[in-house]
Amino acid sequence: MEIPLQVARFVFGLRVLDPITLCGFAGAALRGGLGYALRDEFCATGRPACNGCSLREECACAYLFETTDPRRGAGPGPGESAPHPFVLEPPTGDALLQPGQRFEVGLVLVGRAIALIGHVARAFERFGQAGLGREHAKFTVESVENVAADGRRSIVLESGGSMLIPPHHIYDWADFRRRADTLWGTRLPREEAAVEIEFA
Numbered sequence: 001m002e003i004p005l006q007v008a009r010f011v012f013g014l015r016v017l018d019p020i021t022l023c024g025f026a027g028a029a030l031r032g033g034l035g036y037a038l039r040d041e042f043c044a045t046g047r048p049a050c051n052g053c054s055l056r057e058e059c060a061c062a063y064l065f066e067t068t069d070p071r072r073g074a075g076p077g078p079g080e081s082a083p084h085p086f087v088l089e090p091p092t093g094d095a096l097l098q099p100g101q102r103f104e105v106g107l108v109l110v111g112r113a114i115a116l117i118g119h120v121a122r123a124f125e126r127f128g129q130a131g132l133g134r135e136h137a138k139f140t141v142e143s144v145e146n147v148a149a150d151g152r153r154s155i156v157l158e159s160g161g162s163m164l165i166p167p168h169h170i171y172d173w174a175d176f177r178r179r180a181d182t183l184w185g186t187r188l189p190r191e192e193a194a195v196e197i198e199f200a
Contacts, residue, residue, distance in 0.1 A: 008114045008170045010156065012105045012124055013143040020097045020137040027090035029133050030105060034088070034120070035065045037127035042119060060119040063112065085113035086120075102142065117144070118164045121157050149175070 039061045047053055050062040062068075069082040089106030097103060109117060121144050128139040144157040146167035156165050 004173070005176075006111055006114060006170050006172050008109050008117075008167050009147040010107045010109065010117060010120075010167070011145045011147055011153065012107065012121075012141060013145070014103055014105060014124075014128065014139045015142045015159075016097045016099055016101045016103070016137070016139050017128075018099060018131070018135065018137040018139075020103075020132055020139065021135075022091050022093075022095045022097065022103065024094070027088060030090050031088050033127045033130070033132055034123055035061075037130060038064065038119065038123040040130075041123050041126045060116050064116065064120075085110040106147075114167065114170060117156065117167060121164070 042060050044055055044059070045053055050056045050059065050066040053059070053062065056062040056066075064084060064086060067082045067084050087108040087110075089108070091103050091105065095103075107120065109120075121141065124144075125141050128141060130136065131138045140159065141157075142159045143155060145153040146156050146169045147153050148169040149171065152169075154165075154167075154169065156167055
């Protein structure tokens with residue numbers, strides 16, 4: 001059985017403008033800041049929540065951060081919410097970054113969300129203008145790269161650029177199975193076997 005699933009990984013290269021303290025809670029701050037920036041940039045109605053909004057089916061904010069299962073209604077509510085189609089990969093460890101230093105944030109997009117990389121890039125730019133954390137430490141987006149399974153990177157967007165290059169490192173179920181065969185030296189023992197893919 002082939003599972004209709006596509007996954008793409010991106011890395012955002014961010015340049016520090018104000019001193020930024022990164023710690024074990026950086027992931028929560030980055031996710032929250034990105035969500036607010038995405039809503040500020042793309043929400044057409046200004047509603048406090050996506051529930052009940054007539055535009056939610058076409059809205060990047062709702063799809064990424066208030067994801068619902070279309071088979072269960074327009075939620076979110078008990079039994080109606082679905083896993084968000086992205087995974088944010090914050091920097092690891094603690095660090096105090098000074099102006100001019102660079103740090104990276106990884107992002108995995110799943111399925112339809114891959115087509116929203118331009119929205120996420122613009123939201124990151126707005127996030128950087130608003131600032132990170134209680135200090136509202138500002139940063140700029142220097143680059144957005146699409147990452148292959150072997151670690152190779154290709155530019156999707158460069159600093160100051162307005163042209164988004166479509167990502168071409170996109171992986172589907174067949175790629176996952178080939179990767180699993182390579183890792184284990186044999187075919188998967190059954191169709192329903194779990195597969196975990198680690199990007200370099």
